[in-house]
Amino acid sequence: MISPVPVANKEAYRAAAQAQAPLLIEQGALRVVDTWGDDVPPGETTDFQRAVATKADETIGFSFIEWPSRKVRDDAWNILMKDPRIAPDPKIWDASRSIMGGFEPVVDL
Template sequence: MSYIDCFLAPVPRANRAAYERLARISAAVVREHGAVNVVECWLDESGPQAQSYHGAETKGSEIAYGSFTTAAGARQGETVVLSWVEWPDKAARDVGMEKVTNDPRMQFGDQPAAFDGGRLIAAGFKPMPLGIGDA
C-alpha cells in the first residue's frame, strides 16, 4: 500500500520564486530515490472558505472554522504551501528518505532560506482504502 509524506509550511510571499526552485530540486531528488509522485500547492487565498465544505444542515455562521493559514502559523506577508510525496510503500519511503536527506543536492546551506524550516509541519500518512479502485 502506498505511503504519503505530507508537509504544510508558511512561506513568505516574496520568496515564491526561491521556494519553487527548491521544490523543483526536491521533487527531482525524491523521485530519483523512489517517490511515485510529488505535489506542491500554493494556498488559493481568494477562497473557497472553510464553511463552503460543510453541508447546509451542519453549516453554522457562528462557527469559527479553522484554516490552513492558522494551522501553518502563517504571519503577515506569508502564505501557505501544502505538499505531499507519494511512495510505493513505507519501506520504500524509509529507504528513499534516508537517501534524500543525505543527498548533497538537498543541502541548501549556501542559499538564503526560502522558508523557516523550523515551522514546517510534516507527517507520514497511510491511505485509507475506500472501495473500488483503491489499493
C-alpha cells in the same frame, strides 16, 4: 507537508521544489506535488495559518510525495536526509514551523 512561505518567495519556493523533485523520484517516489496557497481562508476554530503560525506576508505551501510503500519511503528518507540538496533553505521559508507526516491511503480512486 504544510509550510508558511513568504509571498515574495513564490518563485524561489517553486524553483527549490522543482530542483528537489527529481531527487525524490530517484529514490522511488511515484509522485511529487508542491502547491501554493491561493484560497486558504481562515477558520473559526483552527486553520492552516494558525497551524504553522503564518505571518501577514506569508501564505501556505502544501507538498506531498506519493511512495509505493512505507519501506521505500523510509529507506529513501534515510538517504535523502544526508543529501544537502534536499535541505530546506531558510532564506526561502522557515521549515521549523512546517508540519510533516506520513499517511496510509484509505481511499485511492
